[in-house]
Amino acid sequence: MKPVIWELEERISEAMREYAQIPGACPAIVRPATDPKFGDYQVNGIMGLAKKIKADPVATAQAVANSLDLNEFCTSWNVAGPGFINLELKAEFVARRMLEINEDVSGLAVEKAKIPRTVVVDFSSPNIAKQMHVGHLRSTIIGDATCRILEFLGHKVIRQNHIGDWGTPMGMLLVIVEELQSKFIQNIENLEKFNPESPLPAPIPLEEIEQLYKDANKRFEVDSQFAAKAKKYTYNLQRGIVNTWWHIRNISLSSCQKIYDTLDVKLNIEHVRGESFYKNLLVDVVDDLKKAGIAIESDGAICVFPDGFKNKDGQSLPLIIEKSDGAFLYATTDLAALRYRVDELGADAIVYVTDARQKLHFEMLFAVARMAGWASEDVELSHVMFGSVLGAGGAPLKTREGENVKLKELLDEAVERANAVVEEKNPGLPAEKKAEIAKAVGIGAVKYADFSNNRTSDYIFSFDKMLAMEGNTAPYMQYAYARIKSIERKAQSRDVDIETELTGLKALSLSDPAELDLAKYLIRYGEAIQAAAADYRPNYLTSYLYELAQKFSAFYTNCPVLDAGPDKRPTRLLLCDLTARVIGHGLSELLGIGVVEQM
Numbered sequence: 270m271k272p273v274i275w276e277l278e279e280r281i282s283e284a285m286r287e288y289a290q291i292p293g294a295c296p297a298i299v300r301p302a303t304d305p306k307f308g309d310y311q312v313n314g315i316m317g318l319a320k321k322i323k324a325d326p327v328a329t330a331q332a333v334a335n336s337l338d339l340n341e342f343c344t345s346w347n348v349a350g351p352g353f354i355n356l357e358l359k360a361e362f363v364a365r366r367m368l369e370i371n372e373d374v375s376g377l378a379v380e381k382a383k384i385p386r387t388v389v390v391d392f393s394s395p396n397i398a399k400q401m402h403v404g405h406l407r408s409t410i411i412g413d414a415t416c417r418i419l420e421f422l423g424h425k426v427i428r429q430n431h432i433g434d435w436g437t438p439m440g441m442l443l444v445i446v447e448e449l450q451s452k453f454i455q456n457i458e459n460l461e462k463f464n465p466e467s468p469l470p471a472p473i474p475l476e477e478i479e480q481l482y483k484d485a486n487k488r489f490e491v492d493s494q495f496a497a498k499a500k501k502y503t504y505n506l507q508r509g510i511v512n513t514w515w516h517i518r519n520i521s522l523s524s525c526q527k528i529y530d531t532l533d534v535k536l537n538i539e540h541v542r543g544e545s546f547y548k549n550l551l552v553d554v555v556d557d558l559k560k561a562g563i564a565i566e567s568d569g570a571i572c573v574f575p576d577g578f579k580n581k582d583g584q585s586l587p588l589i590i591e592k593s594d595g596a597f598l599y600a601t602t603d604l605a606a607l608r609y610r611v612d613e614l615g616a617d618a619i620v621y622v623t624d625a626r627q628k629l630h631f632e633m634l635f636a637v638a639r640m641a642g643w644a645s646e647d648v649e650l651s652h653v654m655f656g657s658v659l660g661a662g663g664a665p666l667k668t669r670e671g672e673n674v675k676l677k678e679l680l681d682e683a684v685e686r687a688n689a690v691v692e693e694k695n696p697g698l699p700a701e702k703k704a705e706i707a708k709a710v711g712i713g714a715v716k717y718a719d720f721s722n723n724r725t726s727d728y729i730f731s732f733d734k735m736l737a738m739e740g741n742t743a744p745y746m747q748y749a750y751a752r753i754k755s756i757e758r759k760a761q762s763r764d765v766d767i768e769t770e771l772t773g774l775k776a777l778s779l780s781d782p783a784e785l786d787l788a789k790y791l792i793r794y795g796e797a798i799q800a801a802a803a804d805y806r807p808n809y810l811t812s813y814l815y816e817l818a819q820k821f822s823a824f825y826t827n828c829p830v831l832d833a834g835p836d837k838r839p840t841r842l843l844l845c846d847l848t849a850r851v852i853g854h855g856l857s858e859l860l861g862i863g864v865v866e867q868m
């Protein structure tokens with residue numbers, strides 16, 4: 270079902286257009302009311318319209334309000350202040366929506382995309398040969414939540430882990446590999462008592478080489494040690510460097526995989542399409558841009574100068590795609606990847622989740638892709654950027670030695686600390702249960718704290734804050750969930766069969782203000798998901814869930830559930846059940862944060 274705010278927006282915008290009789294859109298700008306005493310929603314767009322048509326805003330609001338028929342949704346739609354319209358939802362409408370959510374077990378009646386898009390999400394993307402550190406946390410989990418949310422809304426999501434496995438760091442690594450290799454070869458030579466100071470007299474006539482080769486062939490058949498060594502040499506010759514690179518890559522990826530699994534991030538080897546994947550496409554990227562007259566030589570390098578990018582002195586900024594020594598760059602690979610994603614993967618949108626320091630890179634990348642016609646205006650290109658994770662002092666989080674904190678260590682510590690809390694609060698639980706709770710709470714706390722911060726700001730990482738049972742934290746949310754589950758368990762022990770009471774439920778009684786308030790908020794789950802998806806901001810979802818938990822608390826304090834009479838109990842049980850389902854769904858399905866039945 271469509272979020273009610275969309276429904277209202279459409280109808281009121283239409284009424285405004287009818288009234289104003291002007292070409293173009295007349296957005297109603299419906300927003301949740303800032304204060305409950307003004308109702309549930311308010312229309313903010315009328316003042317703007319009145320200005321446009323040079324009319325009195327209050328009179329305009331009144332005329333629009335008079336022409337509206339919102340009986341299906343609202344009890345009232347009254348003009349207020351300098352030209353707002355305040356809207357109040359009808360309890361019957363709210364009840365109807367609640368029942369629709371109840372019926373839709375897996376989808377919670379959230380409206381799916383009318384036109385599903387193919388969205389490529391480029392996230393996590395660490396560089397290989399290094400352990401993942403705290404700097405990779407945000408891309409990995411914000412990217413994953415983005416994918417989960419878009420998938421839930423019915424889009425086709427293609428996850429791409431654009432690992433750095435082919436740039437200059439790799440070149441440096443290969444130098445090390447080569448050094449190791451020559452050492453390795455030297456060892457064998459020593460074993461053979463070969464003296465490198467007096468190499469074979471050269472040149473050797475081919476006849477002699479041929480004879481040596483024939484002898485070697487014979488030895489190969491009879492001398493197994495010789496054969497083994499020859500095979501090893503062949504292997505090194507053919508695959509030595511590439512193979513070693515491959516091993517380093519695999520070792521790195523399997524270490525990343527452990528982190529992804531710990532974080533419950535849906536990324537695996539199939540999603541890895543690192544820089545090396547594009548190696549054969551780089552020459553064409555440069556050639557095609559040159560041919561199109563978009564790339565030119567400048568100081569020996571090949572560059573593109575997209576419009577509108579200038580340095581402090583007003584000089585045009587280049588996006589360098591080939592260095593004077595012929596090497597390709599990060600940007601070259603990104604252009605190849607972008608073209609591949611549009612042409613081969615059929616992307617309608619490409620979303621890059623990286624830190625804010627790469628802002629200029631992506632702005633220039635997008636500008637060049639548009640210039641080259643590799644991404645038409647219908648293809649959305651978004652840089653979903655985020656701020657840094659800071660230590661207590663406000664500087665980027667580092668170890669005492671000044672190193673980036675390893676993600677594994679950070680997550681281990683989170684689980685350890687959560688374990689201590691569980692141990693203290695609930696020492697009697699079986700060890701397995703305690704471990705399960707500690708993992709859900711510890712990892713959940715790190716993820717939730719990150720999501721709940723505005724993604725474009727930096728935030729201070731604090732175990733104490735994120736593990737607190739009070740405030741907008743994972744443990745608070747997980748506890749809210751577990752508490753409702755315990756109500757359900759209590760119901761069972763009292764022989765109240767929730768399922769029978771709730772299946773086929775046809776009518777609700779939302780009479781207590783706390784019931785209605787909670788119900789009105791529950792039916793806004795879809796609205797929160799859509800807002801989080803539109804802006805790629807998981808904090809819209811965490812804020813919603815937090816407020817939901819608070820409203821539940823108020824309801825539960827005011828309205829007895831199991832002791833309610835038969836006229837009230839089914840409605841109250843439904844409020845409990847839907848709250849638990851929404852919190853459980855939001856946390857575990859959309860944010861990848863574990864929930865437990867008992868804490």
Ligand code: ARG
Pocket residue numbers: 391393394395396431432433603606621623
């Ligand atoms: N490997 C890069 C880094 O560690 C991030 C890559 C992001 N994705 C991209 N297509 N450039 O900074």
